[in-house]
Amino acid sequence: MLAQTANDAKFLQATVVKRVLDGYRVRYEDGSEQDVLQADMAFDQPPDPAKLTLNALVAAASFGDFYPGRIFEIADGSYVVAWESSGADPVALEDIRLRMVPRKDPRPSPPPPPVVAATPGTAADTKPAGTPPPPAPASAQAPGGKSASAPPPPPMAGAEDNPLLAILGMAGDRFLMKYTLTAPTKSDVIAAKTALADISLEIPQDYVPVGLDFKIKNKSGKAFTIDWAKCHITSFAGKKHPVYHGDFDALEDIPAVEKPTELAAGAEESFSMPSRDGIVTTFHPAHWEGAAWIEKWTEILNNKLFYGDDLPNALSNGTSAADQAKDLELLRKNVIGKSFKVGIALVQGGTPTVVEFSVRIDDLQKSHEANMLDSIGH
DSSP: OEEEOSSSSOEEEEEEEEEETTEEEEEETTSOEEEEEGGGEEOSSOOOGGGOOTTOEEEEEETTEEEEEEEEEEETTEEEEEESSSOEEEEOGGGEEEBOOOOOOOSOOSSOOOOOOOOSSOTTOOSOTTOOOOOOOGGGOOTTOOOSSSOOOOOOTTOSOOHHHHTOOSTTEEEEEEEEEEESSOBSSOEEEOSSEEEEEEOOEESEEOOOEEEEEEOSSSOEEEOGGGOEEEOTTSOEEEBOOSOOSBGGGSOSSOOOEEEOTTOEEEEEOOBGGGEEEEEEOOEEETTEEEOOEEEEEEEOSSOGGGSOSOOOOOOSHHHHHHHHHHHHHHHTTOEEEEEEEEEETTEEEEEEEEEEEEEEEEEEOOOGGGGGTO
16 A cells, blocks of 8 residues: 655555544554545555546656656556646556545534434445455455445444534534532542542533543552443433543444553553443445445544433524523533542452542533634624
8 A cells, every 4th residue: 555645745655554534544664653535545556547537646656756646648558647746747557556536524514413323325335235345455455354244233322312412503602511529529629539549530521521531640559450341430310331441433443341451650641431332423334435445334423421311302402592592491400410420440459449439510501612603603
């Protein structure tokens, strides 16, 4: 596989590490890694001449290196490439590599609508569902290695529309919550000191609470582990939800059971700990993109801290000032004064200790963050 470098127009040999939103993370031969748009990658083999049409995007060799360009002229089996930098030169077929077609960023454009999982048979499919890909060189294989013929997974618990998210059609509007720690001690700061560790929680809010971050410092003098399988978030409704802590783009990449993380004596680290049941996803069916067979995958768009029975389903979801005022009042009646719990499981010398926080929501207010869309109608 060839991938274009960020600081140089050249295409270099690279290996795909994983899929990202609109391309791939690749590792170059020098060991460096970079996220590259799919359109800035090319299969390292001469293409089928039938695919080299006028204006086709290519990487073509010049003085031993590959540079971006497009097919400018075709005559009697010879090709002229117009370089992106400027100028044009004749290039032999064996010195041309066909670039991959662009892949659209699957994230919803603002203002964010409720997420609806994609289904097979969308316009992106260029062959019938379940059509197996032809034999291809290893360099052309998409990462993941998942079957292309299986149907999309059923909706996950927690992946339903979030009413609090749905009413945020106006760019810059935020619903911010004020919290108080009620256990293990009462405090305005969500933190705890134990014999093993000092732990502090942070609740990121991107329009709505999207998960949990925590910082932990080992002060026990000996190493211990964080047992992710026994960590949990307990919702308003009292349901205990499992968590995960890695940085994953695809649902398929999250292991069923994560290995414990060791924290050395005196070490301090920060972790993200979203609920496994609160993952917001969209499904991408297997399909062809030009000459590339893209395997099915389930993209992680976001995480929700509260979902399902935790929030009311009687919201108008309107964008008018009157509708939003009514929805805000309904939300305030349903969440203010309620508590959720967070459990962090530590193990030292075979002895487990679960540090559990109880957090009460004291207030919910709407605010507006100034943004560039204000001038066009907010």
